Amino acid sequence: MTYALGTRLIAEFIGTALLVILGNGSVANVDLKGTKGNGSDWMLIAVGYGAGVMIPAMMFGSISGNHINPAFTIGLAVSGLFPWNEVLPYIAVQMAGAIVGQLLVVAAYKPHYDLTEDTQHILGTFSTINATKSKLNGFINEFLGSYILFIAALGITKAPFFQNNLGTAHMGLGFLVATLVASLGGPTGPGLNPARDLGPRLVHWLFPLKHKGSSDWGYAWVPVLAPILAGIAGIATYKGFFM
Template identity: 55%
Template sequence: MNIRQGYELWKSRTVQYPLITQLAAEFIGTAMLMVFGNGAVANVELANTKGHRAGWLNIAMGYGFGVMFPVLMFGSISGTHINPAMTIAQAVNGMFSWSLVLPYIIAQLLGAAVGQLIVFVTYYPHYRDTDDANAIFASFCTTDASNSRMNYFLNEFFGTLMLVLGALCCLTLPWGAKDPAAASIVVGFIVWGLVASMGGPTGPGLNPARDLMPRILHQLLPISHKGSSRWNEAWIPVVAPILGAIVGVFIFKMLFAA
């Protein structure tokens, strides 16, 4: 099997499933990402949890598993984008139908909202006990640790570029196409590594749905001491991941899928 054959095999895996099944996979997969990822942040940051101050590696592991498990579960159903940036980037580069972009994104946004609500409900007593607005905010969405919008943008751009490029290479090159389970596990480790290595400045988000929907819920939910939802910078973790993903998919397509 050559590179092109591996790529075509990967593309063909979702065609036998009806759209509603694909959208259900995107919805549940994105919700799982939020539960594992933002749930790990809540466990570390909120007061009186059993994982309080467990450290950054605990958070990185949560996000890694939050991507790994949905890809293992749903990769052959929807492609497991679970990220509007991945969906838009593939469509821009001719690897995904534009007719599916809006339904996929809606499913991802709704999944992110439901996943964050699950985190809120399960950690509700700890939200009540926490008076640190930054800790509460961190369990919902991202911001730049140095309060630099430029750094915020660059971190989200390059992090998403590497995530998308790495995921597509793992899942579509011949070894990954032959063994999608192994490729899915490696994708989880890519996320784990990115959060551990590049997560310091912003979180990171690397996914518009992962940041936007929790930010809306942060604004709406009745949480004491929650502080500002920081809407003046909310465009960055939406725009930067989309642009980074477009570049990442372009590099993959030009160099490895031709």
């Protein structure tokens, strides 16, 4: 069944919002002072982001394709797998969904934002930060993680093994993201998604938090450009060899 563009855009909006709520919400639970999960380990965050991709994928994979990521949308379009005239509408609702999702995270954790004085912990619940303040390392990390994400995501959803059960494939996407966060998340977060980073960073910049600190705009281009380039390369690689 083919869905109208408006229906698919609603799915992309809700899916991206869920990604941010479940993913950044898990970071807030770990890093903000006074939460029930404060001080928990990295695996809680990996599970949050994994579920943040898996649940929308199972809800909307058969409706909009569950891109929930501008880099995936652009990469598909460059390889001729998605119409260019729908790229900007998809990206617009993905950005809007990420912003709304982050606003809901702030609403849910507002007392704990007020208690937390570490500005890096606060920013980390919105956007990515390179642990060693290296843009080069951040770019390499984001590109590598995103390349694996996109080539694997396309491989999982297009593989003949899953064609009779795409629901299982969409579940696999959650394990893919959780593993990427666990394996490559140490240096940056990671972002792997321009909307997931840029939308919440805009919220951080504009929202009057008590201990906000810098939004680190000097680094903001890294988690936008690296995933886009990786999306183009990863999807082209899979298409070139396996489709």
